[in-house]
Structure formats: structure tokens, C-alpha cells
Amino acid sequence: MTNERSLRVAVAGCGTMGKLYASVLTRMDDVELAGFYARRSESAIDAAASFGTRLFASYEELLAEADIDVVCITLPTYLHRQYAVQAAERGKHVICEKPMALTLEDTEAMMRASERYGTRLLVGHVLRFSPEYRNLRGHVRSGKIGNVGVGHARRASLHPPSDSWFKNEELSGGVLFDLMIHDIDFMRWTLGEVRSVYASLTTAPGIEYANATLRFASGAIVNLEAHWGYPGPFLAEVELAGQSGVMRCSNLNGQPLIVRQTESQRTAGEGVHIPSFLLRKDPYEAEIEHFIACIRTGIEPVVSAEDASRAVEIALAAGRSARTGLPQKL
Amino acid sequence: MDIVNIGIVGFAHPHVHGYLSVLLDRGDVRVLGGWDEDSHRAATVLGPLGLTVYDTLDALLSSAIDAVVVCSENVRHAELTIAAARSGKHVLCEKPLGTSMKDMNDMVRACREAEVRLMTAFPCRYFPAVREAKLSVERGEIGTVLAIKGTNRGTMPGGWFVDPSLSGGGAVLDHTVHVMDLMRWILEDEPDVVYAEMGRLFHDDLAVEDTGLVHVTFRGGQKTVLDTSWSRGKSFPTFGDVTMEIIGTNGMISVDVYAQKNELYCDERVRAEWSYWGDNPDEDLIGDFVQAIRSGTPAPITGEDGLAAAAVALAAYESASLEVPVVLEVG
Structure with a gap:
């Protein structure tokens, strides 16, 4: 492919993330949204209509379109392998929403297919594109707080x-794979390889709470919390304490604009929360632009498929630890 | 009203200053003086207050005191507490209660046999936020407690605290016990399984660990975890914290005992400072100790409580050395 024509990008899946990907893709100059593949539903039909794009009736039909260059996979996690491998087999690059998959067998199959067919496999670990996390990592990596001894992250x-x-x-991997995997990948990106994991998982009606302590090869000890059913506003917090300082990051800080209405418009209850940012480019936009640039120019991505697979490996180990009550070596 | 006469045994632990100031403020208490193995250390504190420095422990213990406050180095708590008990003196002992199960069992037994009160100094129970959290849990406001994440982070204290022959351990022993006591108190349950990661990650040349992450599963299945690290350095705006996130089936309680603070930016010091202005929990701790002595009722925080909390820290060392979870013996 060349720079002469726009990349044609299709989105498999038409849920919250599928629509979010589509809205980013339609804002980009050199990209054309080629359509959605989703089970036919009122919501999918509406989405395709509102984006002015096609709704493919079957994935096969989408893959048969020779001029579709890239497929974004935003389907439930258990389907990632099948859809990614099929796309690669048809020579299409894959941008896959995190988590990459639920087993190492699946992540390896995805990587093998991408290697065999010479297609890119890019996994959306969006924290690597979030400015507050990049800022935190930048200070830590440049030695501002010294070697990290102990850390915490909470989502x-x-x-x-x-x-x-x-x-x-079975389909999503639960809170470990939906929420904790973000912080697993961020910590591994920032602190290096993980040596062992000890975790617990607590469930009750409306609640899934995972707590994991990671021991890094560097010696650092990091405790991660992932909590579905938190009775408050979405929370994402990190603290890293090192030999010469402490750095903390919370989504509850850094709110440059607060609008208060006399009557609360806040919706309560269940839902999937996507944090909003007051930035020229939100992290999803930065991520998808970067992935498109990787596909266009062949540069190495900020997050490799191998990185995404390692995050899955750590989440799996946390699950095993929670089930057995024993620490898991990696 | 009878005056309760008190002697101070050991001035090693800096909490002695807080206890002394509360004791001296009370109208129903008289501090007769104190003793320390290092008489200079005792004189430095007692001299300016015009209080007696006793030459020997025996001299203090045979004076008119009713009770002692033990603020020695951790490894000497047992010997000093047992000596006080055998002289018929009630004991308020600084945490951790002891550095071995044998020592702590001996302390509890000696006080029981002498029919004196043994109270472990866990002032954190007296922070209003902690008391309210316990009441909220008791009222069922968050349903059944499933999990607690706590932190008791601090600043590396230096001195004898980092000499294992005097302290018995580092950050894990120093900082497991406060929040472990709060968890036992709030859950009204006992620790069962302990798993810990620890290390010397902040201060390369220490002889003890400065980092600890302690997981404790209680008998009722509640999962708790606690950061005990000395992770606050000279740039951090305060010395440390005591926090708990209590997760229940119907809600959550967040406790941050030092949240009542002002932010101070002062050109004399480069770092920003958090200046705590909430209640001083030592006042109620000392109040309850004095009340227990006066009324002859058991202290609300006992030697057994001190032992149970420290037992978790000792199990944490065992877990870290064996790299497996350790089941606590049923006491």
C-alpha cells in the first residue's frame, strides 16, 4: 500500500469500543471507515447509518473486500483469536482491542498468523497513549524518583x-482481564519483567474485586486493585515510590473543567465507563493514529503483540494464584 | 478521685513524647519519673520537665507508681513488661508488643498471673474516622465486608529501629501491627493465612527490610492486604499514613486518618507539607488505660490483641523466607 490512497479500515464489533474506534477513524484524514461487521441489530444498523458506512452481514463478506487494509477487532475477548487469525489469513492488518486474548495458546496463534502472512498485529493497550501515564512513566524512567521500591495501582x-x-x-476473563490488565501492562512497561504474582479474587452479587501483588525482576513490589461494582465515580490511580521520591497520578485530579448543574444529570448504576479527556487528542485517537502510522510506515509499535501477550500471561497467573491461593512464578 | 501514678520505662521510642505530654495534661495522673538503661536518654526527656530519673529499674518499680508506660526498644518489651508485672504494676506497652511469640506469650501470662492490666498501645483505634468506620460496619451500612486494602506507609526511622538486634525487624514488624489490629477489630475475626513480599528496596545499606506488602486472609474468608513500607522520603509532604479501603457487599468505606490536614508551603523548607489538625488519638488511648486501672476492668486493647497483630508480622517473615503462604496457628 502507498501513501497515495487512504487506508480502508473496517471495525469488527459494534459495541461501545467499536463505535469509539469508528468515531476516531472518521476524524482521521488519511483513513476511510470501510464498515462495521456486527450481528444485525437495531443498534448496529443505527451505528452504521450514523457513521454513513456499511454494515457487513458476515465477517467473510468483510474479509472478501480486497481493498480493506485493516480490521479493528472490538468483539468480545474470546473471539479475538478467531477474528484476528482470519483477517491475517486474508492479508489484512489487525488492530485488536485489549485484552489480546484469554489464553497463551490464543495469543501465540495470533502472533504466528501475523508473522506467517506478514500482517501487523497491534493491540490497544491505551494507557501507553494516555498522557498522565506517559508523564508518570517518563519521570520514573528518567530516574526522578530513583529505583522503584513499592507501587500501587487501582482501577x-x-x-x-x-x-x-x-x-x-469465559468470554471476557472477568475483572482481571478487563481492568487489571491495563495496569499490568503499564507496570511491566514501566518497571520491566514480572517474576511472580500473588492474587485474590472476591466476588459477590454486583461486585468483582481482584487484588494482585506483582514482584518484578528489579525487586519492585506492586499491588494492583481492579474493582467492578465500585460505588463511586470511575477511579484510576497509581503511586510509585522510589529511593528518591514518590510519584502519584489520579484521574480525580487534573480536572481543568467542572460544570455543576443545579439538578444532577449524573447517571447511576451499571454501565461500561470510558473516561473522557480534555485534550486535543484523546488517548484512543493517539493510539489508533500510531497504529495506522505503524501500518503505513512499518515502524515498531509502542506496544508489541509480545507485550500484549505477556500481559495476558500475568493476568492468567493472577487468576491461577487466586484459585490456588499460591504465588505463581513467571 | 484517686490519682494514678505512672512511671516511664524506656525512652527509646519517640512515641514516648506524645504519651508523656498527654499524661502531663491530665489532672488525674501524676508522672513520678522514669528509667532508661541509658540514663542520659531518660534525663534528656525528664530533666526539662523537672521529673525524676531513677537510677535503676528496681528503684522505679518499687516507687509509688501504679503503672508503667514501656517505650523501650522492641526486643526489651518482654523483659521490662514482665518485671513491671511482677512488681504489681499495670503496663501500657508500645507496639509491636514483642518480637517473638514466646516473648509475647510470657508477657501476657505474667500480667495475667500478677493480675495487672496489659494494654498494647494501638492509638489508631482512637482516630474518629476509624471508630466511625467500625460503627458503620457494625450498623451494616456496607453489608458484609469482603476485602480491605490498607496502608501504613512511613519514613525510615533510622536509629535502633533499623538494628534488628534491638527492633526485631524492619518495616514489616513496625507497620503491620497498627492496621492489622484495626482489621481484626473491625472484622471481629482472626487472621488465618499470611503471604508477604518484602525487601530492602529504598535504603541500600539497611540491615532490615524497608518494604513490605502483607496479604492476610481472615478465617471468615475476607481478603486483606497492607503496605507496610517505609516509602516516604524527605520530599514527601508528610511522614506517613494510615488508610483503609473497606469493600462490602453493599458499599465501601474509605478511611484516611490524616486527611484532616492543611497544605503548608513554606520557603524555609523546600518541600510542601501536610499539616494534620485532627484529634490526637493518644488522648483517648491514655484515657482508656487510666480508666482500666482505676476501674479494675480489662483494658479495651489487651496484650492478646498486641500478640495477635504481631503474630501476623512474624508470619509475614516466615512467608517471605519460604515464599509460600503461612497458616497461623490457632491461638
Whole structure:
């Protein structure tokens, strides 16, 4: 492919993330949204209409379109492998929403297919494109707080709707794969390889709470919390304490604009929360632009498929630890 | 009203200053003086207050005191507490209660046999936020507690605290016990399984660990985790914290005992400072100790409480050395 024509990008899946990808793609200059593949539903038909794009009736039909260059996979996690491998087989690059998959067998199959067919496999670990996390990592990597001794990260949100696929651990991997994997990848990106994991998982109606302590090869000890059913506003917080300083980051700080209405418009209850940013380019936009640039120019991505697979490996180890009560070596 | 006469045994732990100032403010208490193995250390504190420095422990213990406050180095708590008990003196002992299970069992037994009160100094129970959190849990406001994440982060204290022959351990022993006591108190349950990661990650030349992450599963299945690290350096705006996030089936309680603070930016010091202005929990701790002595009722925080909290820290060392979870013996 050349710079002469726009890349044609299709989106498989038409849920919250599928629509978000589509809205980013339609804002980009050198990209054309080639359509959605989704099960035919009122919501999918409406989405295709509102984006002025096509709704493919089958994935096969989408893959048969020779001029589609890229498929974004925003389907439930358990489907990622099948859809990514099929796309690669048809010579299409893949941008896959995180988590990459639910087993190492799947992540490896995805990587093998991408290698065999010479297509890119780019996994959306969006924290690597979030300015507050990049700022935090930049200071830590440049030595501002010295070697990191102990860290914490917490990610807490509403519980997914009870009828959604997220709720089914077989399909989504549960809170470890939906929420904690963000911080797993961020910490590994920032602190290096993980040596062992000890974790617990607590569930109750409307609640799934995971707590994991990672021991890094560097010696650093990091405690991660991932919480569905948090009875407050979405929370994403990090603290890293090092030999010469402490750095903290919270989504509750850094709110340059607060609008207060006399009557609360806040919706309560269940839902999937996507944080909003007051930035020229939100992290999803930065991520997708970067992935498109990788496909266009062949540069190495900020997050490799191998990185995404390692995050899955750590989440799996956390799950095993929670089930057995024993620390898991990696 | 009878005056309760008190002696101070050991001035090693800096909390002695807080306890002394509260004791001296009370109209129903008289501090007769104190003793320390290092008489200079005792004189430095007692001299300016015009209080007696006793030459020997025996001299203090055979004076008119009713009770002692033990603020020695951790490893000496047992010997000093047992000596006080055998002289018929009630004991308020600084945390951790002891550095070995044998020592702590001996302390509890000696006080029981002598029929004196043994209270462990866990002032954190007296922070209003902690008391309210316990009441909220008791009222069922967050349903059944499922999990607690706590932190008791601090500043590396230096001195004898980092000499294992005097302290018995580093950050894990120093900072497991406060929040572990709060968790036991709030959950009304006992720790069962302990898993810990620890290390010397902040101060390369220490002889003890300065980092600890302690996981404790209680008998009722509640999952708790606690950061005990000395992770606050000279640039951090305060010395440390005590926090708990209590997750229940119907809600959550967040406790941050030092949240009542002002921000101070002062050109004399480069770092920003958080200046705490909330209640001083030492006042109620000392109040309850004095009340227990006067009324002859058991202290609200006992030696057994101190032992149970420290037992978790000792199990954490065992877990870290074996790299497996450790089941606590049923006491």
C-alpha cells in the first residue's frame, strides 16, 4: 500500500469500543471507515447509518473486500483469536482491542498468523497513549524518583451490565482481564519483567474485586486493585515510590473543567465507563493514529503483540494464584 | 478521685513524647519519673520537665507508681513488661508488643498471673474516622465486608529501629501491627493465612527490610492486604499514613486518618507539607488505660490483641523466607 490512497479500515464489533474506534477513524484524514461487521441489530444498523458506512452481514463478506487494509477487532475477548487469525489469513492488518486474548495458546496463534502472512498485529493497550501515564512513566524512567521500591495501582468502575458478555468470565476473563490488565501492562512497561504474582479474587452479587501483588525482576513490589461494582465515580490511580521520591497520578485530579448543574444529570448504576479527556487528542485517537502510522510506515509499535501477550500471561497467573491461593512464578 | 501514678520505662521510642505530654495534661495522673538503661536518654526527656530519673529499674518499680508506660526498644518489651508485672504494676506497652511469640506469650501470662492490666498501645483505634468506620460496619451500612486494602506507609526511622538486634525487624514488624489490629477489630475475626513480599528496596545499606506488602486472609474468608513500607522520603509532604479501603457487599468505606490536614508551603523548607489538625488519638488511648486501672476492668486493647497483630508480622517473615503462604496457628 502507498501513501497515495487512504487506508480502508473496517471495525469488527459494534459495541461501545467499536463505535469509539469508528468515531476516531472518521476524524482521521488519511483513513476511510470501510464498515462495521456486527450481528444485525437495531443498534448496529443505527451505528452504521450514523457513521454513513456499511454494515457487513458476515465477517467473510468483510474479509472478501480486497481493498480493506485493516480490521479493528472490538468483539468480545474470546473471539479475538478467531477474528484476528482470519483477517491475517486474508492479508489484512489487525488492530485488536485489549485484552489480546484469554489464553497463551490464543495469543501465540495470533502472533504466528501475523508473522506467517506478514500482517501487523497491534493491540490497544491505551494507557501507553494516555498522557498522565506517559508523564508518570517518563519521570520514573528518567530516574526522578530513583529505583522503584513499592507501587500501587487501582482501577475501579461500575459493574458491567448483568446481561453483558463482560459478566461471563469465559468470554471476557472477568475483572482481571478487563481492568487489571491495563495496569499490568503499564507496570511491566514501566518497571520491566514480572517474576511472580500473588492474587485474590472476591466476588459477590454486583461486585468483582481482584487484588494482585506483582514482584518484578528489579525487586519492585506492586499491588494492583481492579474493582467492578465500585460505588463511586470511575477511579484510576497509581503511586510509585522510589529511593528518591514518590510519584502519584489520579484521574480525580487534573480536572481543568467542572460544570455543576443545579439538578444532577449524573447517571447511576451499571454501565461500561470510558473516561473522557480534555485534550486535543484523546488517548484512543493517539493510539489508533500510531497504529495506522505503524501500518503505513512499518515502524515498531509502542506496544508489541509480545507485550500484549505477556500481559495476558500475568493476568492468567493472577487468576491461577487466586484459585490456588499460591504465588505463581513467571 | 484517686490519682494514678505512672512511671516511664524506656525512652527509646519517640512515641514516648506524645504519651508523656498527654499524661502531663491530665489532672488525674501524676508522672513520678522514669528509667532508661541509658540514663542520659531518660534525663534528656525528664530533666526539662523537672521529673525524676531513677537510677535503676528496681528503684522505679518499687516507687509509688501504679503503672508503667514501656517505650523501650522492641526486643526489651518482654523483659521490662514482665518485671513491671511482677512488681504489681499495670503496663501500657508500645507496639509491636514483642518480637517473638514466646516473648509475647510470657508477657501476657505474667500480667495475667500478677493480675495487672496489659494494654498494647494501638492509638489508631482512637482516630474518629476509624471508630466511625467500625460503627458503620457494625450498623451494616456496607453489608458484609469482603476485602480491605490498607496502608501504613512511613519514613525510615533510622536509629535502633533499623538494628534488628534491638527492633526485631524492619518495616514489616513496625507497620503491620497498627492496621492489622484495626482489621481484626473491625472484622471481629482472626487472621488465618499470611503471604508477604518484602525487601530492602529504598535504603541500600539497611540491615532490615524497608518494604513490605502483607496479604492476610481472615478465617471468615475476607481478603486483606497492607503496605507496610517505609516509602516516604524527605520530599514527601508528610511522614506517613494510615488508610483503609473497606469493600462490602453493599458499599465501601474509605478511611484516611490524616486527611484532616492543611497544605503548608513554606520557603524555609523546600518541600510542601501536610499539616494534620485532627484529634490526637493518644488522648483517648491514655484515657482508656487510666480508666482500666482505676476501674479494675480489662483494658479495651489487651496484650492478646498486641500478640495477635504481631503474630501476623512474624508470619509475614516466615512467608517471605519460604515464599509460600503461612497458616497461623490457632491461638
